[in-house]
Amino acid sequence: MKIGELASAAATKVETVRYYEKIGLLPPPARTSANYRAYGNDHLARLSFIRRARDLGFTLEAVRELLTLSDDKAQSCDAVDGIARVHLTEIDRKIADLSALRGELDRVIGSCRHGTVADCKIIETLAPRTLTAT
Amino acid sequence: MKIGELASAAATKVETVRYYEKIGLLPPPARTSANYRAYGNDHLARLSFIRRARDLGFTLEAVRELLTLSDDKAQSCDAVDGIARVHLTEIDRKIADLSALRGELDRVIGSCRHGTVADCKIIETLAPRTLTAT
DNA sequence: TGTACACCCTGTAGCAACTACAGGGTCAAG
């Protein structure tokens, strides 16, 4: 199949496919006489794998590791589990960070009295207290 | 004050200060005879403002708008409030996305039976069902 | 007076993970 068919079959973009090939995530396929890339089902499987892993938030580096691991069927699954667990920890940290931020921002917004900028509590919160009076 | 002093006073890096100047967030300061940047307290206030806004997760574009608004003291605070509310909505969306992701990832990890990669449920989840048998 | 060292300058390249061109070639339908 051609690159456009592959891309739409895996719900990615043509440019992304070429990008994955360039960074070595997707092996270079055969070429037609017109120099078009010609993909098989193995390429589609690999690309779909990448996409699903990306959807789950894995970095391309993590995807690369997962692909390497998945190629060695006899190996223990623990390394895969480890990567997933590290990723889960990172997601938890991000959620915690964002929640803290949300709280602070909510507090700041709640202080808005809808007056002029001169009395704006939001601006005031952002400006350092010691230098507010210019 | 020199760029190093400004940077440490605002808990940023020298390169970041120069970067903010380059993209027009921080006005170019006067120069000494040796061509060193010479900053005043107004620069420190502005840089601190930028930093605090960034800490709250505002993009540089949002910071640029907030700075413009904060320069016009007579204006209504509502525009500022609006930017902050939009930002809050975005944070809420990000938290929701991450939570959904966390759930899915947790489920995937929970399915790990610690066998070989061939039976790995995590890999299986990533691989498309229709193509798992190669 | 020399020199070592911390600091400053400009400009460019790199990071993630793509996306969007520009400027061409190919192929099937009408």
Add this chain to the structure above:
DNA sequence: CTTGACCCTGTAGTTGCTACAGGGTGTACA
């Protein structure tokens, strides 16, 4: 035979910095 959809390579842009390379400056100490 030409229109349009697709393909090719290569490069530059995105966000928000960070890290050089290759220089100049200022001060402290021997």
